[in-house]
Amino acid sequence: MNKEKDKRQSALKVQDGIDQPSSINPSLSKGLDKFKKSKTDVNELVNGILKGDRSSLSRAITIIESSLSSDKIIAREIIQSCLPHSGKSIRIGVTGVPGVGKSTFIESFGNMLIKEGKKVAVLAIDPSSKRTKGSILGDKTRMESLSVNDKAFIRPSASAGTLGGVARKTRETITLCEAAGFDIILVETVGVGQSEVAVAQIVDFFLLLMLAGSGDELQGIKRGIMEMADMIMINKADGDNINKANLAKREFENALHLFPALKNQWIPKVTTASALMKNGIDNVWKTIAEYVELTKSNGHFDLKRSQQSGDILRDTLESSLMDDFYNTPGLKEKLDKINDKISKGLLNPYDAAEELLNIYRKS
Numbered sequence: 266m267n268k269e270k271d272k273r274q275s276a277l278k279v280q281d282g283i284d285q286p287s288s289i290n291p292s293l294s295k296g297l298d299k300f301k302k303s304k305t306d307v308n309e310l311v312n313g314i315l316k317g318d319r320s321s322l323s324r325a326i327t328i329i330e331s332s333l334s335s336d337k338i339i340a341r342e343i344i345q346s347c348l349p350h351s352g353k354s355i356r357i358g359v360t361g362v363p364g365v366g367k368s369t370f371i372e373s374f375g376n377m378l379i380k381e382g383k384k385v386a387v388l389a390i391d392p393s394s395k396r397t398k399g400s401i402l403g404d405k406t407r408m409e410s411l412s413v414n415d416k417a418f419i420r421p422s423a424s425a426g427t428l429g430g431v432a433r434k435t436r437e438t439i440t441l442c443e444a445a446g447f448d449i450i451l452v453e454t455v456g457v458g459q460s461e462v463a464v465a466q467i468v469d470f471f472l473l474l475m476l477a478g479s480g481d482e483l484q485g486i487k488r489g490i491m492e493m494a495d496m497i498m499i500n501k502a503d504g505d506n507i508n509k510a511n512l513a514k515r516e517f518e519n520a521l522h523l524f525p526a527l528k529n530q531w532i533p534k535v536t537t538a539s540a541l542m543k544n545g546i547d548n549v550w551k552t553i554a555e556y557v558e559l560t561k562s563n564g565h566f567d568l569k570r571s572q573q574s575g576d577i578l579r580d581t582l583e584s585s586l587m588d589d590f591y592n593t594p595g596l597k598e599k600l601d602k603i604n605d606k607i608s609k610g611l612l613n614p615y616d617a618a619e620e621l622l623n624i625y626r627k628s
């Protein structure tokens with residue numbers, strides 16, 4: 266009986282012998298200390314953002330972009346405080362190959378919106394950019410007048426990190442810009458590829474800029490990207506180019522007809538414009554306003570946003586789980602051995618996967 270009791274006691278007893286660190290992650294506790302000290306700074310920063318103060322906004326974005334774990338804690342607090350004040354803007358993705366006229370368009374379009382009384386923020390997703398300032402402001406001549414307008418806020422892409430990381434920071438930056446009262450957020454992607462998919466996950470409306478050209482208009486642009494576009498704007502429709510642009514418009518309209526109808530009932534539009542001459546830019550805004558009106562009235566505007574959040578949750582979980590899995594101690598070595606066995610036909614890949622998962626589950 267006594268023995269039984271001892272056993273029970275021992276089952277509840279914490280084993281001696283291993284000194285526990287005061288915190289599992291020392292940098293986390295350092296961050297918390299720093300955070301407590303800077304609690305007033307965070308409040309000040311958030312108040313500044315809510316008043317629309319651009320330097321507070323810039324400082325907060327720098328904290329979001331920082332990879333220091335102490336900054337990550339502060340960033341989370343800032344985002345949390347801004348979230349209830351966010352969500353009211355229209356988020357527009359602008360994409361197209363380099364040279365198509367994205368920055369010229371954003372300059373014309375942004376200035377037009379500001380004349381209509383809007384506040385415009387311009388962000389960029391460009392994970393490929395090696396330039397420290399990102400590409401959007403790398404060239405000082407880009408968006409010259411917009412960059413000095415106090416109703417505009419231009420922020421270069423967070424230069425470091427994976428596409429997922431940059432997209433996340435951009436989404437968080439959108440939250441802060443909205444809390445600061447910006448009602449139109451333009452997210453520019455540079456180049457044509459993976460980053461468009463990331464942008465589509467964080468914007469309400471996707472605008473694709475194209476050029477009328479050599480007769481093979483569809484070249485160089487992936488079908489998937491065209492399929493994501495809510496509007497195609499054929500830029501540089503000026504001078505000798507007008508006829509070609511009109512021809513391209515018809516071709517794109519035909520190409521878009523082949524895509525399946527959208528659930529939100531929107532029919533993607535094609536237009537010609539000249540960002541440089543500021544012709545047709547108002548038409549782009551009119552179309553976006555129509556899109557917003559339609560999707561808000563049929564519920565798809567909010568539905569899309571909540572689906573985007575769900576997608577991001579899933580993607581984040583999946584990538585974190587994959588990271589955890591591959592970081593399991595000893596897994597890499599085991600994987601090499603298993604690959605070898607599989608290639609020699611000594612093990613089937615399904616059993617191998619289960620074996621590796623068991624190592625992860627037990628870790």
Ligand code: GDP
Nearest residue numbers: 363364365366367368369500501539540541542
């Ligand atoms: P981005 O690389 O897509 O941002 O392209 P930019 O805005 O830097 O434009 C590339 C070049 O095309 C610049 O020399 C612009 O002046 C020119 N450009 C942009 N839009 C137009 C337009 O509507 N018409 C003409 N003719 N040139 C344009």
